[in-house]
Amino acid sequence: xxxxxxxxxxxxxxxxxxxxxxxxxxxxxxxxxxxxxxxxxxxxxxxxxxxxxxxxxxxxxxxxxxxxxxxxxxxxxxxxxxxxxxxxxxxxxxxxxxxxxxxxxxxxxxxxxxxxxxxxxxxxxxxxxxxxxxxxxxxxxxxxxxxxxxxxxxxxxxxxxxxxxxxxxxxxxxxxxxxxxxxxxxxxxxxxxxxxxxxxxxxxxxxxxxxxxxxxxxxxxxxxxxxxxxxxxxxxxxxxxxxxxxxxxxxxxxxxxxxxxxxxxxxxxxxxxxxxxxxxx
Amino acid sequence: xxxxxxxxxxxxxxxxxxxxxxxxxxxxxxxxxxxxxxxxxxxxxxxxxxxxxxxxxxxxxxxxxxxxxxxxxxxxxxxxxxxxxxxxxxxxxxxxxxxxxxxxxxxxxxxxxxxxxxxxxxxxxxxxxxxxxxxxxxxxxxxxxxxxxxxxxxxxxxxxxxxxxxxxxxxxxxxxxxxxxxxxxxxxxxxxxxxxxxxxxxxxxxxxxxxxxxxxxxxxxxxxxxxxxxxxxxxxxxxxxxxxxxxxxxxxxxxxxxxxxxxxxxxxxxxxxxxxxxxxxxxxxxxxxxxxxxxxxxxxxxxxxxxxxxxxxxxxxxxxxxxxxxxxxxxxxxxxxxxxxxxxxxxxxxxxxxxxxxxxxxxxxxxxxxxxxxxxxxxxxxxxxxxxxxxxxxxxxxxxxxxxxxxxxxxxxxxxxxxxxxxxxxxxxxxxxxxxxxxxxxxxxxxxxxxxxxxxxxxxxxxxxxxxxxxxxxxxxxxxxxxxxxxxxxxxxxxx
Ligand SMILES: Cc1cc2nc3c(=O)[nH]c(=O)nc-3n(C[C@H](O)[C@H](O)[C@H](O)COP(=O)(O)OP(=O)(O)OC[C@H]3O[C@@H](n4cnc5c(N)ncnc54)[C@H](O)[C@@H]3O)c2cc1C
Ligand SMILES: Cc1cc2nc3c(=O)[nH]c(=O)nc-3n(C[C@H](O)[C@H](O)[C@H](O)COP(=O)(O)OP(=O)(O)OC[C@H]3O[C@@H](n4cnc5c(N)ncnc54)[C@H](O)[C@@H]3O)c2cc1C
Ligand code: SF4
Ligand code: FES
Numbered sequence: 001x002x003x004x005x006x007x008x009x010x011x012x013x014x015x016x017x018x019x020x021x022x023x024x025x026x027x028x029x030x031x032x033x034x035x036x037x038x039x040x041x042x043x044x045x046x047x048x049x050x051x052x053x054x055x056x057x058x059x060x061x062x063x064x065x066x067x068x069x070x071x072x073x074x075x076x077x078x079x080x081x082x083x084x085x086x087x088x089x090x091x092x093x094x095x096x097x098x099x100x101x102x103x104x105x106x107x108x109x110x111x112x113x114x115x116x117x118x119x120x121x122x123x124x125x126x127x128x129x130x131x132x133x134x135x136x137x138x139x140x141x142x143x144x145x146x147x148x149x150x151x152x153x154x155x156x157x158x159x160x161x162x163x164x165x166x167x168x169x170x171x172x173x174x175x176x177x178x179x180x181x182x183x184x185x186x187x188x189x190x191x192x193x194x195x196x197x198x199x200x201x202x203x204x205x206x207x208x209x210x211x212x213x214x215x216x217x218x219x220x221x222x223x224x225x226x227x228x229x230x231x232x233x234x235x236x237x238x239x240x241x242x243x244x245x246x247x248x249x250x251x252x253x254x255x256x257x258x259x260x261x262x263x264x265x266x267x268x269x270x271x272x273x274x275x276x277x278x279x280x281x
Numbered sequence: 282x283x284x285x286x287x288x289x290x291x292x293x294x295x296x297x298x299x300x301x302x303x304x305x306x307x308x309x310x311x312x313x314x315x316x317x318x319x320x321x322x323x324x325x326x327x328x329x330x331x332x333x334x335x336x337x338x339x340x341x342x343x344x345x346x347x348x349x350x351x352x353x354x355x356x357x358x359x360x361x362x363x364x365x366x367x368x369x370x371x372x373x374x375x376x377x378x379x380x381x382x383x384x385x386x387x388x389x390x391x392x393x394x395x396x397x398x399x400x401x402x403x404x405x406x407x408x409x410x411x412x413x414x415x416x417x418x419x420x421x422x423x424x425x426x427x428x429x430x431x432x433x434x435x436x437x438x439x440x441x442x443x444x445x446x447x448x449x450x451x452x453x454x455x456x457x458x459x460x461x462x463x464x465x466x467x468x469x470x471x472x473x474x475x476x477x478x479x480x481x482x483x484x485x486x487x488x489x490x491x492x493x494x495x496x497x498x499x500x501x502x503x504x505x506x507x508x509x510x511x512x513x514x515x516x517x518x519x520x521x522x523x524x525x526x527x528x529x530x531x532x533x534x535x536x537x538x539x540x541x542x543x544x545x546x547x548x549x550x551x552x553x554x555x556x557x558x559x560x561x562x563x564x565x566x567x568x569x570x571x572x573x574x575x576x577x578x579x580x581x582x583x584x585x586x587x588x589x590x591x592x593x594x595x596x597x598x599x600x601x602x603x604x605x606x607x608x609x610x611x612x613x614x615x616x617x618x619x620x621x622x623x624x625x626x627x628x629x630x631x632x633x634x635x636x637x638x639x640x641x642x643x644x645x646x647x648x649x650x651x652x653x654x655x656x657x658x659x660x661x662x663x664x665x666x667x668x669x670x671x672x673x674x675x676x677x678x679x680x681x682x683x684x685x686x687x688x689x690x691x692x693x694x695x696x697x698x699x700x701x702x703x704x705x706x707x708x709x710x711x712x713x714x715x716x717x718x719x720x721x722x723x724x725x726x727x728x729x730x731x732x733x734x735x736x737x738x739x740x741x742x743x744x745x746x747x748x749x750x751x752x753x754x755x756x757x758x759x760x761x762x763x764x765x766x767x768x769x770x771x772x773x774x775x776x777x
Contacts, residue, residue, distance in 0.1 A: 023515050037472055043564065043573035044472075068573060084472040086509045215564070215574075218470050218511055219695050220536040221556035225547055232540065232547060237697055251547060254648035258549045262575030269570045 001081035005058060011137045013065045014108055015074055016050070022057030024049075024087045030115035031093030031209065031241055034059065035217040037084040038072060045069050046214045046236070049088060050111035050141075059085075062111030062140065068266040089217045090240045093207075097124040099181035102174055103149070104130040104167050104195055106187025110141050112209060113186045118148040120184075126150050130170050132187070136161035167191060168198045175202040182207065185244060189256065193249035200245050208244035210235045210252060213259065227251050298341055306408040307336040314628040318599055321484045321567060324625055325389075325414075330368075333418040337366035340410045343402050348412060351400040354745040356380040358397060358412055365415055373419040381744055382453045383495045385424060386478060388417025389487050391741050392619045424494065434502060435462035440758050443468060443526035445512045445698065448476020449740045450532035450731025452499050453747025454754075459502040461755050466526075467499075468510035470697075473563060476534055478740070480563040481555070483593050485600070486622070489562075513701035518727060527758055528726045530750045531713060532743070535732035537695040540688055541585070545642030550577060550650035554586070554594040554689035561597050578603050579685030583653050585609075585639055586689035587616035592623065594687045595631050605631045606681060610638040610658050610671045636660070636671060640678060642686055652680045692737050712736055719753045719763040720746060728753055 006018035024034060033048045051060035065071045076082065093116045101120050105113035110131050121127045129149040133139045134157045146152050153170045154162030163170065167187070174180055175198065183206040185195035192208040199206045212224040212235045219237035226235055227248040233239065310326040311317075317324055328336065340362040348358040357376055364372035377384040393399075393413035401409035442458050444451045447469040455465045473479050475492040500506060512518065512533070521529050538553035540546050557576070560566040564574035580603060584595040587609035599605045607626070609616060612635050616623055627633070636658040643652040657677035660669035694711040706714040706723035713722055713729040720728045730746025732738055753763050 023510070027515055041565075041572045043575075084509050086470070086472070086511060087514065089511065089514055215556060215559055216471065218514075219697055220538070221559050222538045222540065222553040223556045225540075227547060232542075237695075251648070255547070255549060258577065259575045262569065262577075266570045266573055266575065 001083060002085040003081045004076055004078055007076075007078050009074075010062075010140050014063065014138065014140060015065070016060060016062045016111075017073075017076070018058050018060050019082070019085060020057060021059050021085050021087075024085060025052045025054050025057045025059050028052040028054075028059060028088040029092035030095065030119045031112075032088035032090045033112075033217070033240060034061070034085050034087030035089060035214065036061075036073070036082060036086075038069065038076070039083050042083065043069050044084075044086075044215055044217065046089075046211070046217055048112035048209070048240075049115070051115060059087075060111075062108050064108040067263050068270045071267070072270060086217065089236060091238070093119065093184075093241060095119045095123050100126040100128065100179050101182045101184065102128050102130065102171065102180055103145075104132065104171060104183065104185045104187075105141075105145075106132045106167055106185075106191035107134070107138055108140070109187030109191070109209075110139075110145065113184060114141055114144055114148070116184055116186075117145065121148045121150075128174060129153070130155065130167055131162075132156070132167035132191075134158065166194070168194050171195060172198050175199055175204055180204050184208075189249055189253045192244060192247075193253075196244035196247070196249070206244040207241050208247060209240045210242060210247065211240070212252060212255060226255070296338060301339055301341060302403060302407055304335065304339045306339070306411055307332050307414075309411070309414050314625075314630070317485065318629045321600060323488055324485050325417075327421050328414055328418045333365050333370075333415060334368065336411050337362045337415055339403060340366070341402055347400040347402055348397040348410075351397040352380075353396065353739070353741050354380045354748070356397075356416075361419065362410065362412070362415055365419060370419050370422040373415075374423045377416060377419060381741065382456055382747070383420075383449065383744065384416050385420035385491045386449070386487060386495065387741055387744070388413050388415075388420055389491075390482060390619075391416075392739065394620045396741075424491075431501065432460055434460055437464070438462040438758070440464065440527045441466070441525055442528045442530065442754055442758075443521045444530045444532065445518075446470075446476060446531070446533040446731070446733075447474035447496065447506055447508075448532060448534050448731060448743060449478060450534075450743035450747040450750070451476070451530065452495065453744045454530045454532060454730070454750045455504045455747075456499045456502055457748055457751030458754060459499070459504045461751070463755075463758070465504045467504060467506045468512050468516070469506060469508045470511040470533075471563065472508050474506050474508060477536075480559045481590070481593065483558065483562055483597050485596070486593065511697065513698035518698070518702045518705070518724070522726060528728065528754045530720075530747075530754060531698065531722070531727065531729040531733060532731040532747065532750070533695065533698050533733050535692045535694045535712075535737045537693045538688070539691045539693055541639065541690060543639060543641050545644055545650070546688070548642055548644040548650045549648050550579065550684055551642060551686045551688065552577070554584075554590045554687050555692065557594050557687050558590075558597060561601070567597075567601060576601065577685060579683070580604060581681075581683045582606065582685040582687060583608055583639070583681060583683045584687045584689055586691070587611065587618060588689065588691075589618045589622060590692075591687075591689035592618045592626050594689050596622075596626055596629060598685070598687065599629055599631060603685070606634055606683070607631055608634045608637050608639060608653075608655060610636065611668065612636055612660065615668050634681075638671065638673065639686075643680070650684055650686055652682050653686055654678055654680045694733055694736070710736060716763075718749075720750045721753060721757075721763055726757065728757075 103117040224235040229246040361373040361376035398409040441464040538555040560576045565572040566576035578601040582603040658671035661672040664670040731743035
């Protein structure tokens with residue numbers, strides 16, 4: 001069992017939890033993720049390690065509630081425990097002094113970008129971060145990003161905070177100005193796809209972190225497979241980070257929809273019963 | 282003694298060889314095929330005491346029993362069968378446990394028809410003695426008695442061993458070492474122990490209750506099973522050796538699914554058998570939405586392959602309501618699955634498309650599987666495996682409309698652990714190189730066995746490897762040469 005030590009709600013749909021998991025914290029590196037299973041009947045879902053503290057033995061996750069499991073996890077408070085937490089999984093980010101790096105995070109994607117930006121900064125890079133969301137209430141970790149960036153640009157789709165534009169606009173401007181050596185773009189698949197489309201004409205390498213459907217997260221099932229440069233890769237063991245210009249995003253997005261029908265059934269079932277065991281049987 | 286002995290019908294010395302041979306092989310009661318195609322309960326129901334004794338009486342108690350040589354771990358088969366014939370299942374189980382740790386598992390899943398039963402003397406003229414069913418009978422009898430007898434545990438040796446993986450190889454090795462007085466911790470990547478026995482082989486063939494009972498038994502010997510531990514990620518082999526493990530046994534199996542590399546393989550609705558079976562067995566998706574994990578079953582499913590894995594995937598899909606078609610590129614004789622499973626699959630209504638090979642999968646506009654295109658094959662010259670190589674018949678392509686395709690063409694070693702352990706020597710397939718006799722690897726104090734060394738094999742071979750690994754680790758930790766002959770030689774030299 002893994003105990004929740006801290007919890008903070010950022011909006012109706014987004015929240016942060018600090019979970020006790022010493023073995024995972026000890027080995028965690030930027031860019032890696034964990035697999036979480038809430039209880040005996042639970043599904044295994046992947047969540048990025050948004051932060052970790054080796055001394056305290058904790059990992060931090062930032063989650064957007066989009067369905068059954070992420071909604072149920074939202075109801076877990078300080079002192080509650082989740083049944084399983086497995087990790088750190090995936091290949092850590094490659095960190096070196098590249099020069100100038102743009103770290104773009106969309107929605108909850110900002111959280112996974114944070115440890116990467118921190119490492120890149122520590123390695124001597126100039127870090128320009130773009131913190132993007134649909135609307136002001138969904139902007140998160142701006143303060144943390146400021147601590148590890150030389151410059152932070154905030155954008156919202158509706159203009160309720162920061163610049164009124166999509167993440168791709170400042171990204172394009174920065175590429176036009178030149179001097180960008182690397183881009184990290186993490187967020188919804190569609191956001192990563194368009195970030196890659198934006199940077200491609202400038203030939204700026206763009207690393208993305210793919211969020212395919214997973215089961216084990218250890219290379220054992222192939223549920224997470226994607227096509228990179230026409231070759232099949234397993235996101236959980238070959239990734240989650242890939243060269244975005246080689247990723248087939250349409251395939252990724254199509255595969256993400258694979259269980260839509262069942263996800264709806266599970267979600268409705270959950271909302272109806274709200275964890276009431278008697279109702280479930 | 283149990284009351285079984287009272288109904289001892291034959292067994293004694295009174296029957297002649299001829300009379301014994303005249304007894305027909307005792308069929309095992311099974312669930313009706315139509316019934317069982319709709320449930321996940323075990324197919325075979327097991328022998329009653331009377332049936333077991335009758336079957337045991339068929340054994341000729343050969344002076345030079347061929348069956349023992351056919352058993353990968355050399356179980357004293359006539360001895361355990363004789364005990365059953367004399368109404369002494371306790372004696373039978375004791376005999377079995379000298380060589381196999383988990384007879385309830387082996388009795389159910391070993392390919393007996395290629396091992397002990399294939400060479401049984403009775404089988405020369407008649408049907409062989411049902412050795413597997415008798416093994417299962419003895420093990421089930423023990424389970425019914427409640428608590429399994431706890432073996433003697435040697436006093437603590439003050440040394441600690443780490444075992445990677447809780448499949449049959451890891452569990453066996455851990456159990457043996459615990460009995461010898463070592464402190465043993467198993468590190469398992471998944472959230473439940475058992476390896477393939479838990480995530481791969483379905484409930485209707487091997488009830489999970491049996492697997493968890495075996496895991497609990499190993500724990501009762503003092504072994505700690507730490508789940509959620511991915512060695513190579515959560516901790517490396519080097520970390521283990523540096524942090525209080527005096528030796529390590531690697532038994533992480535061969536769990537990486539292989540795909541065919543044909544067009545359309547990443548369409549929605551194409552799954553590896555590992556994914557399909559893991560969802561169904563480990564995650565209990567057959568109880569969705571009571572359990573959260575979904576499974577896509579489809580109306581018409583193509584399963585590609587002809588081994589146990591393919592059979593298990595096909596029969597699981599069938600039970601979830603699909604019309605199932607198996608596509609295998611060789612003929613039925615070459616199917617690597619256990620005979621019994623092929624037979625059961627046929628009975629349950631699975632359709633076989635033999636000598637057929639998929640060439641591409643065709644999808645609809647939304648990225649979902651719509652059809653699978655196959656080509657017919659014919660058998661050509663024998664290949665390295667001695668089986669006749671299937672060759673495509675030109676122009677024989679045709680399509681079958683399906684909405685789910687399950688790939689069950691094999692598994693390879695998973696590189697998560699080995700990539701994080703650069704000092705470990707691997708062969709060209711990525712399997713760990715281990716001394717066949719001692720299972721020592723290229724790393725000091727590190728031993729490996731089971732599927733990770735042999736490639737996908739069998740439960741009994743994995744258990745055998747677990748025993749060998751335990752013996753070697755014990756010798757290593759006591760500072761003895763790993764090979765007993767080497768010790769004898771040194772002793773000879775010393776006395777000379
Ligand atoms: C490497 C990786 C890191 C991730 N990190 C984060 C994170 O830090 N924060 C966060 O909020 N989300 C993250 N996700 C996405 C998160 O795993 C999904 O939102 C979650 O699984 C949804 O589960 P659900 O039951 O709540 O919703 P569902 O209703 O089951 O699913 C909603 C959508 O989420 C996706 N999804 C469903 N099941 C899975 C699954 N088993 N594995 C992956 N995706 C699935 C599908 O596209 C689906 O349509 C990450 C995904 C991956 C692969
Ligand atoms: C569907 C299916 C049906 C089968 N049917 C039969 C049958 O009828 N008869 C038969 O004899 N054989 C059968 N087999 C083969 C048999 O199950 C295997 O040969 C046997 O289980 C191998 O045992 P093992 O202990 O080497 O590995 P496994 O059983 O594969 O166990 C390995 C364990 O290690 C864990 N692991 C992997 N990597 C790591 C890591 N990095 N860190 C920690 N833990 C890790 C895995 O999660 C797993 O639990 C079948 C196999 C499958 C897949
Ligand atoms: S070979 Fe057959 S008859 Fe002979 S001892 Fe073995 S099981 Fe009995
Ligand atoms: S999640 Fe199973 S292989 Fe990647």
